[in-house]
Amino acid sequence: MSELLVKNAYVIDPINHIDGEVMDIAVKDGYIVEDVGPKATVLDAEGCLTLPGGVDSHTHVCGTKVNFGRYMSPEDMRAGREVRRGVKHATSGYSVPTTYANSYRYALMGYTTLLEGAMAPLEARHTHEEFSATPLQDMMANTLFDGNWAVMKAVAEGDIERVAAIVGWTLSAVKGFGIKLTNPGGTEAWGYGKDISCIKDEVPHFGVTPAEIIEAMIQACEMLRLPHSVHLHCNNLGTPGNYACTIGTFNLVPDLNKTRQSLYATHVQFHSYGGSDWKTFCSKAEPVAYTVNNLPQIVIDMGQVMFGKTTTMTADGPMEFNLYRLHHNKWSNHDVELETGSGIIPVLYRKKNLVNSIMWSIGLELALLVKDPWRCLLTTDNPNGAPFVKYPEIIALLMSKKYRDAEFATVNRRTESRVILPALEREMDWNEIAVMTRAGQAKALGITGIGKGHLGIGAEADIAVYPLKVGEIDPAQEYQKIIDGFSKTRWTVKRGRPVARDGEILVHGENTTIWVDPKISPEHDMSHDPEFTEMFNHWYSVRMSNYPVQDEYLKRNLRIETEATI
Amino acid sequence: MKALFNTGRTVAQGQGLEVKARPEYMEATSICMMNPVDLMDLDLEEGERVLVRGPAGEVVLTTVQNEGIPRGTVYVPMGPYANAVVDTETHATGMPDFKSCIVDLEPTDDEVKSQTELMEAVGGLAYRGDEE
Amino acid sequence: MIHEDMICPFCGCLCDDLVIETKGTEVVRVDNACTLGSHKLMNAGKHRLKGPIMRDSGQWRDASYEEAIEYAAGILLDADRPLLYGWSSTQGEAQGTGVSMAELLGGVIDSTTSVCHGPSILAIQEVGHPGCTLGQVKNRADLIVYWGCNPTEAHPRHMSRYTTYADGYFLENAFRDRKLILVDVRKTETASIADEFVQVKPGGDYAVLSALRAIVRGREDVVPPTVAGVTKEQLLRVAALCKEAKFGALFFGVGLTMSPGKYKNVRNAIELVDELNRHTKFTLTPLRGHYNVYGSNEVFTWMTGYPYAVDFSRQIAFYNPGETTAVDLMARKECDAALIVASDPGAHFPKKCLEHLASIPTVLIDPMHTMTTPLVKCQIPTAVTGMDAPGTAYRMDGVPIHVKKFLDLGYPTDTEIIGKIFEKVKEVRHP
Known part of the structure; x- marks a missing residue:
């Protein structure tokens, strides 16, 4: 039995409507309680900003593609090396850090829960192996269904219940958390070197369109009663003029769920481009944000680009090849049979570059133009837009017009005519930042009920105390203090235990893997479906019986059983 | 005769791989496969022995003729016999010249050494506790 | 006792469809494995x-x-x-x-x-790796290239599970519709079933890869009549087969990593595949041993x-x-x-x-x-x-x-x- 008391905490806890109240937080056995005894360990927050542990609802930190990014990039590994000290292992990597490095750096920034944005079901075991090697965060895996043959066939037959049954079986089998669609249909087309340009194109051979896949999956997701909505990486990422496709996609989405969005659209910065080619490239954040503002069933994340070196990695194989043809650096590709694809290339976002400068502006514009912070979350699509260690700078940019202007003065001069960023006056407050970095993320993922993203009684005791005195700092002027303050917590508490203090890692912890196990009626159980098993054993390169991830791959885990309606 | 020394996998070598202390592995790895014309030039019949002298040392192997191997090249299954002549130079890659060293071949009546003899020659001590 | 869908712990193919029958601590039968896997598994309890x-x-x-x-x-x-x-x-x-x-x-x-494939990794760290899972090759590839390797002897089921002899979802008659190119310094058993057997002079892989890259880029004019023992005519045929394929898959072995040039050979192979991706779909996979x-x-x-x-x-x-x-x-x-x-x-x-x-x-x-x-x-x-x-x-x-x-x-x-x-x-x- 362990007890902890965080005293004199200046708490912002948006889910519980606490906005700047000095209070004590009592913790017992990893959960937040009313009160603790006199022997509890005391952490004196001394009035510092105290938030629920950070939640990242879209990041790439574990799995086949991430590890390949490390494997192919010794130069990136050398850029992030730190020595072994105490409980802390040696680390490598800047934009694609090792599992330990990811975990330590997120913990130092106060993040305690991460959603890996893309797990190919066939390679799920790998993701779970890396989850187990991530000591300080709880992990979830979005599971890729964008080019899933069985799903596309069921969509073509108009059998949504079958779609739901396939998704449910797969999530249980691979211990996944939610549905991820990356360039739906496009990754299948890429199997023969082709792509899909937008939602009305037909996927070669399968006779379905991305629009049909997206609509069917949104319905299937609700049939399975999954905590999170469909998580979509739209078609046509990264091309001039793609904003129209993005808006068209958003307009497909029905409002089916009272407690959360029906569609989570990720890294929308990469999907809000105007112009007809790179020469006329410009921001279309305004119409995209306008659409989001009008459709409460949609939540987006920024996918902010920050200047500097990084590595792009996505299941969107065709997009990565196009990017390779622009950058001419090294390129890796990894198509996954019957399921999805992926690609990786290193990039350098430069202030001198007009397109890069516009991209940087668009992410910020989206965040500032979407009125409700619960509906535009702070991400970089780590590491695609920038490594997550840049989050504090993004927070500062959102809180300070002065900082934005100072930065804007250093980017490509022609940017001004292509964006509206300089005209945006909005400066976010502390509460909005808390929403965009934890509360909103937890709500969008549907994990507030299991005690994530808030500090209410019964919540998991994941707490971040930042060395920031809210009353004493003017974020609009003192943006450097904001950057420094959000870079290193005074304390990061994970499951009731202080794991980081002032930039030091204190313990080697153990993660919890959160996964979803939809309870489906026997007549919809795909494990006995002749067509499904036949497809498996004929066209996959592994036997169906060897496909599911065994329980031993989840060391500590939280299984969320849902009552599916099928 | 000078020849290019190529090493690699064979099925017999692969099968012997798991139980290398046994005679099958010696038979599978102590052969020198070569073009029949080269064999003739050395005045050897298949099955007779050849002394191979390379950058790191020499080894006696049993010849096997193979028409798929071009003249001027010998193919030796990867294993301790091949490695008796391969040097440790890796040209800063970590990989020795397993497929590119030049050797000198001459006929010999010397016997092919056992694996045990090879390992003892580099300072090892044979283990015989599992002999039946 | 009969154990189904077992995994063969021999080579990098990791075949997962083996049937193994045991009596006590004896293995009495192994089905579906290749000769190497069978040999290992039949002797499972022995010689320890x-x-x-x-x-x-x-x-x-x-x-x-x-x-x-x-x-x-x-x-x-x-x-x-x-x-x-x-x-x-x-x-x-x-x-x-x-x-x-x-x-x-x-x-x-x-x-x-x-x-083994250390040099392949060095090459990948220079230029990346356009690859895919083996099922992708099985279902789609209409052209297979084996370069500097001998799957028949080192990965005996590779061809039947993933390439030449495997059924493919998008291929009507997979065996007939899939072309096979073999590149090696010696003529191995695999050569007899290849549509093109390209015999390279030892140490000549780099030059042959460069010549193919030139042809694919439309610069056949710079290619001499023979390159490392390979005629220009054959190189043109090979390049055409690669470009005409709907999905090509190149597998390579230590024939590239161990011969002169080592990682530079692999780098050149990867860059050839990159180049081919501008024309069609092409992937590359090192044949890993253990x-x-x-x-x-x-x-x-x-x-x-x-x-x-x-x-x-x-x-x-x-x-x-x-x-x-x-x-x-x-x-x-x-x-x-x-x-x-x-x-x-x-x-x-x-x-x-x-x-x-x-x-x-x-x-x-x-x-x-x-x-x-x-x-x-x-x-x-x-x-x-x-x-x-x-x-x-x-x-x-x-x-x-x-x-x-x-x-x-x-x-x-x-x-x-x-x-x-x-x-x-x-x-x-x-x-």
Whole structure:
């Protein structure tokens, strides 16, 4: 039995409507309680900003593609090396850090829960192996269904219940958390070197369109009663003029769920481009944000680009090849049979570059133009837009017009005519930042009920105390203090235990893997479906019986059983 | 005769791989496969022995003729016999010249050494506790 | 007892459709495996070392596990530059423990990669890797290229499961519709079924790849009448086959990594594939040998950032193949103790390395009496993953497979033994 008391905490806890109240937080056995005894360990927050542990609802930190990014990039590994000290292992990597490095750096920034944005079901075991090697965060895996043959066939037959049954079986089998669609249909087309340009194109051979896949999956997701909505990486990422496709996609989405969005659209910065080619490239954040503002069933994340070196990695194989043809650096590709694809290339976002400068502006514009912070979350699509260690700078940019202007003065001069960023006056407050970095993320993922993203009684005791005195700092002027303050917590508490203090890692912890196990009626159980098993054993390169991830791959885990309606 | 020394996998070598202390592995790895014309030039019949002298040392192997191997090249299954002549130079890659060293071949009546003899020659001590 | 859908722990194909029948601790039947896998599995319980052995004043003697573990920890702790080498024929779990131990010891950890596809990784680190899973090739590829490898002998089921003889979803008559190109310095058995057999003069792979790149880029005018023994006519035919294919898959072996040019050969092959992707779909996959050598690269990478040859002597992870690779460390007589796990440098390292290995304190963790046995001071037998131990392995295309157990012979696993050595190390050297 362990007890902890965080005293004199200046708490912002948006889910519980606490906005700047000095209070004590009592913790017992990893959960937040009313009160603790006199022997509890005391952490004196001394009035510092105290938030629920950070939640990242879209990041790439574990799995086949991430590890390949490390494997192919010794130069990136050398850029992030730190020595072994105490409980802390040696680390490598800047934009694609090792599992330990990811975990330590997120913990130092106060993040305690991460959603890996893309797990190919066939390679799920790998993701779970890396989850187990991530000591300080709880992990979830979005599971890729964008080019899933069985799903596309069921969509073509108009059998949504079958779609739901396939998704449910797969999530249980691979211990996944939610549905991820990356360039739906496009990754299948890429199997023969082709792509899909937008939602009305037909996927070669399968006779379905991305629009049909997206609509069917949104319905299937609700049939399975999954905590999170469909998580979509739209078609046509990264091309001039793609904003129209993005808006068209958003307009497909029905409002089916009272407690959360029906569609989570990720890294929308990469999907809000105007112009007809790179020469006329410009921001279309305004119409995209306008659409989001009008459709409460949609939540987006920024996918902010920050200047500097990084590595792009996505299941969107065709997009990565196009990017390779622009950058001419090294390129890796990894198509996954019957399921999805992926690609990786290193990039350098430069202030001198007009397109890069516009991209940087668009992410910020989206965040500032979407009125409700619960509906535009702070991400970089780590590491695609920038490594997550840049989050504090993004927070500062959102809180300070002065900082934005100072930065804007250093980017490509022609940017001004292509964006509206300089005209945006909005400066976010502390509460909005808390929403965009934890509360909103937890709500969008549907994990507030299991005690994530808030500090209410019964919540998991994941707490971040930042060395920031809210009353004493003017974020609009003192943006450097904001950057420094959000870079290193005074304390990061994970499951009731202080794991980081002032930039030091204190313990080697153990993660919890959160996964979803939809309870489906026997007549919809795909494990006995002749067509499904036949497809498996004929066209996959592994036997169906060897496909599911065994329980031993989840060391500590939280299984969320849902009552599916099928 | 000078020849290019190529090493690699064979099925017999692969099968012997798991139980290398046994005679099958010696038979599978102590052969020198070569073009029949080269064999003739050395005045050897298949099955007779050849002394191979390379950058790191020499080894006696049993010849096997193979028409798929071009003249001027010998193919030796990867294993301790091949490695008796391969040097440790890796040209800063970590990989020795397993497929590119030049050797000198001459006929010999010397016997092919056992694996045990090879390992003892580099300072090892044979283990015989599992002999039946 | 009949065990279905079992995984073959031999090569990087990790075939997972084996049927194994056991009677007690005997394997009586193996179905679906190739000759190499069958041979290994049929002899599953045989030829095992009964227990640990140690050398004492010029003699081998039996030892207890405790004594051998104590000895292993002792030599590693006493060493200034311990080398932990091998790792390709064991469980991923053991590999992870090995990395942690190397880190704490400040030692070097390297896998058999360095003498196999290490150069392929160096090339990938320069130019990337356009690849895919093997099922993608099976279902789509209408052109297969094998370069510098001999699947018939080294990966005997590769062709039947994933390429030439496999059914393909998008191919009506897969065997007829799939073309096969074989490139090698010698004419092997595989050549007889190839549509094109390209016989390259030894050492000429780089030049042939460059010529093909030139042709694919439309610069056949710069290609001379023959390149490394290959006629221009044949090169033009090969390039045309590649460009006309709807999905081409190039597999390559150590014929590229070990011959002159080494990683530059592989780099050139990758750049040819990159070039072909501007015309059609093309992928490339190294044919990995040991069943879990790719797993060692994966585990080392997520833990240290580098796939092999990781040196912890500076307390950071340091990687410099050519310096921190096992052959070089031994050739320079730099390592002063070695733990060899699930591999056989005695059979596969140049003689001069073995002379050094025999002169330093060494422990071998391996189930069998191998070529390395005479060179070490102590050997600890363990269960074989995929026979009497389960574990994780990564197929040559990166697909992680759970390897299953079908025998119980009472041996501890590699993970258990290395874990116990690590515990002893931690008693002395605190994290």
